[in-house]
Amino acid sequence: MSIFPCEDHGRRVPGALESLRLTVLDGEDRYSRRMRLCPEHLEERVAILAEAVPSLADGQYEDREVLCPSCQQPLNRAAASCAVFLYVNRRHAETDERYARFCLRCGSTLVHNWALQIQQLKD
Ligand SMILES: [Zn+2]
Ligand SMILES: [Zn+2]
Numbered sequence: 001m002s003i004f005p006c007e008d009h010g011r012r013v014p015g016a017l018e019s020l021r022l023t024v025l026d027g028e029d030r031y032s033r034r035m036r037l038c039p040e041h042l043e044e045r046v047a048i049l050a051e052a053v054p055s056l057a058d059g060q061y062e063d064r065e066v067l068c069p070s071c072q073q074p075l076n077r078a079a080a081s082c083a084v085f086l087y088v089n090r091r092h093a094e095t096d097e098r099y100a101r102f103c104l105r106c107g108s109t110l111v112h113n114w115a116l117q118i119q120q121l122k123d
Pocket of ligand 1: 006009010037039040041
């Protein structure tokens with residue numbers, strides 16, 4: 001059995017849990033959360049963001065994208081957007097690193113919906 005319960009369904013599962021980390025960087029502010037999940041709920045969580053936050057391994061990300069992938073509004077300037085990082089750790093697999101730039105509104109929605117915690121930056 002896994003040592004920790006899956007954070008979505010609250011019970012331990014046979015075998016080990018997988019995990020993800022979602023981070024939103026909004027200027028100086030960094031919001032992040034790591035979740036330990038059973039494989040089923042990990043895939044559910046990843047599926048929510050998979051399209052908007054493409055895997056770097058797929059080479060889909062273009063740094064010149066001018067639309068927020070979440071709401072399709074134009075991103076005016078880098079200053080008016082935030083960086084979204086999703087790291088997916090599946091068993092027996094390399095970390096799946098995903099990245100996108102969201103508009104500030106979608107970024108803060110993400111922080112709220114996923115209950116990301118603000119991180120203290122070290123001095
Ligand atoms: Zn679960
Ligand atoms: Zn947006």
